[in-house]
Amino acid sequence: MLKIVVVGNGMVGHHYVEQLAAADVEAHITVIGGEDRPAYDRVHLSEFFSGRTPEDLALTTQEHYQELGVEAHFGDAVASIDRDKKTVSTVNGKQFAYDKLVLATGSYPFVPPVKGNDHESCLVYRTIDDLDNIQAQAQGSKVGVVVGGGLLGLECANAVKNLGLETHVVEFAPGLMGVQLDAGGSAMLRRKIEALDVKVHTSKATQVIEANADGDSRLIMRFADGSSLATDMIVFSAGIRPFDQLARDCDLKVGERGGIEVDQQCKTSDNNIFAIGECALFDGRIFGLVAPGYRMAEVAASQLGHDSTTFQGADMSTKLKLLGVDVGSIGDAHGSEAGAVAYTFSDERIDVYKRLIVSADGRNLLGAVLVGDCSDYDTLLQYFLNGIALPTDPQTLILPYNAGGAPALGAAALPATATICSCHNVSKGDIVTAMDAGYCSLGEVKAETAASTGCGGCAALLKSIVDDELTSRGLEVNKAMCEHFNLTRQEMFHIIKVESIKSFAELIEKHGSGRGCEICKPTAASILASLWNDYVLEEKHVGLQDTNDTFLANMQKNGTYSIVPRIAGGEITPDKLIVLGQVAKKYKLYTKITGGQRIDLFGARVQHLPAIWQELIEAGFETGHAYGKALRTVKSCVGSTWCRYGVQDSVAMALYIENRYKGLRSPHKLKSAVSGCTRECAEAQSKDFGVIATENGWNLFVGGNGGMKPRHADLFATDLDDETLIKYIDRFLMFYVRTADRLQRTSVWMSNLEGGLEYLQQVIIEDSLGIGAELEEQMNNIVDTYQCEWKTTIEDPEKLKRFRQFVNSKAEDRDIIFVEERGQPRPATEEERIKILALSA
Amino acid sequence: MITALNTTEPKIIPLCGQSDLIPNSGICAAVGDQQIAIFFLPDETPQVYAIDNWDPIGKANVLARGIVGDVDGRLVVASPLYKQHFDLITGECLEDDQVSVATYSVTLLANQVQLSL
Ligand code: SRM
Ligand SMILES: Cc1cc2nc3c(=O)[nH]c(=O)nc-3n(C[C@H](O)[C@H](O)[C@H](O)COP(=O)(O)OP(=O)(O)OC[C@H]3O[C@@H](n4cnc5c(N)ncnc54)[C@H](O)[C@@H]3O)c2cc1C
Ligand code: SF4
Ligand code: FES
Numbered sequence: 001m002l003k004i005v006v007v008g009n010g011m012v013g014h015h016y017v018e019q020l021a022a023a024d025v026e027a028h029i030t031v032i033g034g035e036d037r038p039a040y041d042r043v044h045l046s047e048f049f050s051g052r053t054p055e056d057l058a059l060t061t062q063e064h065y066q067e068l069g070v071e072a073h074f075g076d077a078v079a080s081i082d083r084d085k086k087t088v089s090t091v092n093g094k095q096f097a098y099d100k101l102v103l104a105t106g107s108y109p110f111v112p113p114v115k116g117n118d119h120e121s122c123l124v125y126r127t128i129d130d131l132d133n134i135q136a137q138a139q140g141s142k143v144g145v146v147v148g149g150g151l152l153g154l155e156c157a158n159a160v161k162n163l164g165l166e167t168h169v170v171e172f173a174p175g176l177m178g179v180q181l182d183a184g185g186s187a188m189l190r191r192k193i194e195a196l197d198v199k200v201h202t203s204k205a206t207q208v209i210e211a212n213a214d215g216d217s218r219l220i221m222r223f224a225d226g227s228s229l230a231t232d233m234i235v236f237s238a239g240i241r242p243f244d245q246l247a248r249d250c251d252l253k254v255g256e257r258g259g260i261e262v263d264q265q266c267k268t269s270d271n272n273i274f275a276i277g278e279c280a281l282f283d284g285r286i287f288g289l290v291a292p293g294y295r296m297a298e299v300a301a302s303q304l305g306h307d308s309t310t311f312q313g314a315d316m317s318t319k320l321k322l323l324g325v326d327v328g329s330i331g332d333a334h335g336s337e338a339g340a341v342a343y344t345f346s347d348e349r350i351d352v353y354k355r356l357i358v359s360a361d362g363r364n365l366l367g368a369v370l371v372g373d374c375s376d377y378d379t380l381l382q383y384f385l386n387g388i389a390l391p392t393d394p395q396t397l398i399l400p401y402n403a404g405g406a407p408a409l410g411a412a413a414l415p416a417t418a419t420i421c422s423c424h425n426v427s428k429g430d431i432v433t434a435m436d437a438g439y440c441s442l443g444e445v446k447a448e449t450a451a452s453t454g455c456g457g458c459a460a461l462l463k464s465i466v467d468d469e470l471t472s473r474g475l476e477v478n479k480a481m482c483e484h485f486n487l488t489r490q491e492m493f494h495i496i497k498v499e500s501i502k503s504f505a506e507l508i509e510k511h512g513s514g515r516g517c518e519i520c521k522p523t524a525a526s527i528l529a530s531l532w533n534d535y536v537l538e539e540k541h542v543g544l545q546d547t548n549d550t551f552l553a554n555m556q557k558n559g560t561y562s563i564v565p566r567i568a569g570g571e572i573t574p575d576k577l578i579v580l581g582q583v584a585k586k587y588k589l590y591t592k593i594t595g596g597q598r599i600d601l602f603g604a605r606v607q608h609l610p611a612i613w614q615e616l617i618e619a620g621f622e623t624g625h626a627y628g629k630a631l632r633t634v635k636s637c638v639g640s641t642w643c644r645y646g647v648q649d650s651v652a653m654a655l656y657i658e659n660r661y662k663g664l665r666s667p668h669k670l671k672s673a674v675s676g677c678t679r680e681c682a683e684a685q686s687k688d689f690g691v692i693a694t695e696n697g698w699n700l701f702v703g704g705n706g707g708m709k710p711r712h713a714d715l716f717a718t719d720l721d722d723e724t725l726i727k728y729i730d731r732f733l734m735f736y737v738r739t740a741d742r743l744q745r746t747s748v749w750m751s752n753l754e755g756g757l758e759y760l761q762q763v764i765i766e767d768s769l770g771i772g773a774e775l776e777e778q779m780n781n782i783v784d785t786y787q788c789e790w791k792t793t794i795e796d797p798e799k800l801k802r803f804r805q806f807v808n809s810k811a812e813d814r815d816i817i818f819v820e821e822r823g824q825p826r827p828a829t830e831e832e833r834i835k836i837l838a839l840s841a
Numbered sequence: 842m843i844t845a846l847n848t849t850e851p852k853i854i855p856l857c858g859q860s861d862l863i864p865n866s867g868i869c870a871a872v873g874d875q876q877i878a879i880f881f882l883p884d885e886t887p888q889v890y891a892i893d894n895w896d897p898i899g900k901a902n903v904l905a906r907g908i909v910g911d912v913d914g915r916l917v918v919a920s921p922l923y924k925q926h927f928d929l930i931t932g933e934c935l936e937d938d939q940v941s942v943a944t945y946s947v948t949l950l951a952n953q954v955q956l957s958l
Binding site: 483484514515516517518520521522539542543544545546547548550551555557558559606801802804805806807808809811813814815816830 | 856857861863864865866868869870871874876879882884895899900901902903906907908909910911912913914916917919921922924
């Protein structure tokens with residue numbers, strides 16, 4: 001039988017083995033891996049620090065190889081190759097004979113030859129073992145330096161920062177990510193990264209690293225320009241070098257600057273030896289990404305079968321999130337082709353930079369750089385990879401949508417040859433073929449084609465293609481919310497309303513299956529509340545609610561709760577402030593001013609909640625619904641009453657709005673603000689609905705969002721009088737409650753709304769659907785039936801039974817332990833808790 | 842944090858009355874230092890289930906305050922902290938097979954919930 005030996009069990013070596021196994025080639029495969037463990041996902045290596053274990057990252061196991069009939073040896077590297085005898089020998093003295101040899105040795109991190117680079121706090125970032133070392137070193141460290149401001153260096157800086165260290169990036173070149181970005185993109189990236197508190201030092205050549213015997217830090221780095229930097233640890237991420245020593249020693253052809261030379265079949269200068277992945281040099285280039293490596297593995301494996309394929313080089317476009325900053329680079333980012341024309345869009349207010357490089361005739365996209373906003377990446381990549389003719393004004397591709405930007409290239413517009421997943425080389429045609437063969441759900445398509453199972457960068461595009469195909473086949477797109485209901489939230493809302501369903505039991509009996517879960521139950525509870533405004537602790541609703549809704553407070557990490565009384569508009573009397581202080585003192589609560597202009601009291605034990613609320617209610621407070629998918633706060637500025645610029649009474653309006661909509665249950669939380677003039681001190685444009693005073697009345701903004709994906713609100717209507725303002729808000733909110741998906745903020749809902757802002761204006765201002773009056777009536781109904789849930793609760797002894805720590809004892813939960821910090825209690829850490837419990841035992 | 846229940850022979854401990862239970866939801870009872878989450882599912886047989894109240898992932902005594910339901914037909918409670926599911930019958934965590942919580946044998950007899958050890 002043909003003997004194949006694969007040296008190196010990294011991502012590419014493993015892919016090769018899988019290809020061969022799938023191809024049914026009669027062969028005995030031996031794998032020799034230098035690392036102690038079988039292949040793992042190096043691309044997602046950094047997730048090790050966010051809790052993914054080596055097992056999670058593993059791509060295969062010894063057992064899996066056994067099942068495939070592959071002989072695998074780990075933790076022993078190949079030391080030499082004897083091309084005449086066709087054998088390899090390992091460091092541990094084992095020998096293996098081969099007919100075909102595959103070198104998949106990958107590469108190693110380049111450590112610049114700086115004196116002192118061998119200090120034990122100088123590390124690299126490539127393997128799981130490296131990450132173990134970094135984690136161990138970080139333990140006693142305050143400051144960490146990453147040498148190298150390229151792609152990997154910045155990923156590494158993110159890890160160092162997440163380990164809690166003051167983080168510096170030292171780069172030899174004048175800019176960050178010089179390979180992928182042009183100067184403008186690089187400068188924008190730098191600004192964004194510095195804003196995250198990572199210190200960037202460019203044009204710095206490290207000359208020596210000295211141990212710092214008696215200083216605060218362990219090391220001092222000295223630079224060529226005379227400056228220096230004190231640090232506790234250094235991670236080198238200054239590029240990679242191919243592992244090609246084996247090839248050199250047996251006189252295979254290698255490139256001038258390293259790399260084992262291969263041809264289109266991935267053959268080296270010896271007909272029986274292949275090289276694939278990051279150790280291979282093709283056409284003078286090394287491809288430092290996994291997708292080209294996989295292509296090489298497929299090509300090399302195909303040489304042993306019937307239909308051999310060839311390697312033609314690969315696209316090196318990349319999209320990634322570095323330190324939370326979106327960065328994308330497509331094709332020739334530097335515009336080096338003769339006659340190329342560049343378009344640049346830069347918005348320093350929101351730190352977005354986009355650049356297009358277009359061919360001299362304006363027809364084709366040659367390259368693109370995106371920093372701060374990668375939403376155009378998929379579309380641009382498709383233009384680039386498939387040579388799709390550009391629109392007459394290519395700049396529209398990178399302009400903001402409302403400035404006349406072109407819409408994204410829809411799934412339907414892509415040709416069948418379009419590569420959708422570059423990790424696994426899946427084209428749109430492959431996806432359509434899989435669906436033709438009956439694999440129709442997203443999960444099935446993924447399993448069948450492997451699309452979107454690599455870096456995950458193509459997930460959104462894959463989903464839109466699958467959805468588009470399903471629709472064009474007249475099939476339903478599965479939008480079921482969970483295994484119990486084959487309905488969207490919108491459909492559920494409709495059913496509950498039309499059939500006047502009043503309980504979850506009735507709903508699941510008629511329209512669902514099973515017993516429900518933590519997804520459908522709270523969704524149904526929220527709809528029942530939006531429609532009928534029942535008291536949420538009715539016996540039939542209790543089990544449906546998240547703990548926050550059940551206990552009318554927000555659960556914290558140690559099982560205690562926080563309490564947020566409503567402080568409408570942020571306005572509070574001195575007497576009420578005093579009460580908050582007194583209550584907090586009495587029940588030993590931590591107090592903090594929130595980002596929503598009110599005061600949060602943290603650390604209340606469940607059994608104290610009713611007593612605390614009793615006192616708060618007596619002082620005139622109401623619940624703030626901080627626990628609910630409901631109206632939260634309406635922020636205000638002082639407005640015309642005090643402020644010399646104010647043109648309307650913004651506080652009074654904020655109070656009116658907050659009191660009108662308090663208690664309204666919605667698909668997600670709702671926030672609002674009212675500013676007294678265009679200076680906008682209340683930040684109304686970052687809210688779900690915001691109001692800004694004008695000389696003549698009020699401007700209404702909708703669809704704003706802070707949080708994970710901030711969005712500026714859209715101007716919806718101008719110069720409204722009080723009555724019209726409220727009418728529009730009533731309609732807007734009720735229309736949102738009716739039609740949005742579960743956990744969809746207004747911003748996302750609006751972006752998904754077909755027809756967008758204009759459509760919304762037609763529905764609400766022009767009443768194009770003729771539902772205006774109905775929406776208002778529904779809102780009035782909710783406003784009229786408002787009750788403070790806490791007031792209702794403390795008046796009902798039956799309901800109070802729920803607020804017992806134990807049904808059979810008055811004892812306290814002894815695992816809830818606080819320690820004092822800055823004069824206030826805070827939850828003990830896990831270590832502190834265990835120590836304190838041990839002492840008290 | 843949780844000491845094993847030291848008992849040598851089987852015994853029955855009354856925990857609470859049926860009226861203390863909340864339909865389709867949980868409550869918590871103390872047995873020594875042990876906290877036991879008891880779930881009352883009136884439409885199932887049996888009607889009561891008991892597991893540790895300690896959430897080994899969230900590291901707090903909160904499981905009694907989770908939402909109950911089923912996943913692929915298995916009765917579960919979802920932790921209110923990070924939403925992992927625990928099987929009410931076996932105590933297994935559905936998201937992580939390395940993690941499970943203790944289960945207890947409880948019965949609802951003559952309007953009383955009893956724990957047998
Ligand atoms: C207490 C507070 C932080 C503070 O100390 O200031 C806070 C605390 C929490 N926020 Fe917030 N947010 C607080 C103001 C904000 C703000 C600022 C604001 O409202 O002006 C924002 C950005 C504005 C926005 O929402 O558009 C904010 C955006 C979020 C988000 C992201 C929402 C998004 O659409 O991306 C979440 C997560 C979620 O809701 O899914 C969140 C979730 C949470 C949760 C519920 C997380 C959790 O499940 O434990 C925290 C509950 C704390 C508690 O127990 O009370 N919090 N959170 C603030 C309470 C304000 C209040 O008085 O009610
Ligand atoms: C932190 C990080 C993030 C990355 N992110 C991305 C990304 O987002 N997208 C992307 O496309 N790529 C990314 N990469 C690059 C990607 O991981 C590599 O392109 C890919 O792993 C190359 O695979 P390989 O099999 O050629 O080499 P490797 O994965 O390096 O595997 C080579 C293996 O061979 C072993 N070996 C070497 N010499 C011998 C010997 N003599 N005997 C036996 N065994 C030997 C090595 O120990 C190693 O285990 C990232 C890399 C890192 C480190
Ligand atoms: S930002 Fe909000 S959600 Fe995040 S930790 Fe702070 S309070 Fe909690
Ligand atoms: S492009 Fe990486 S998974 Fe598809």
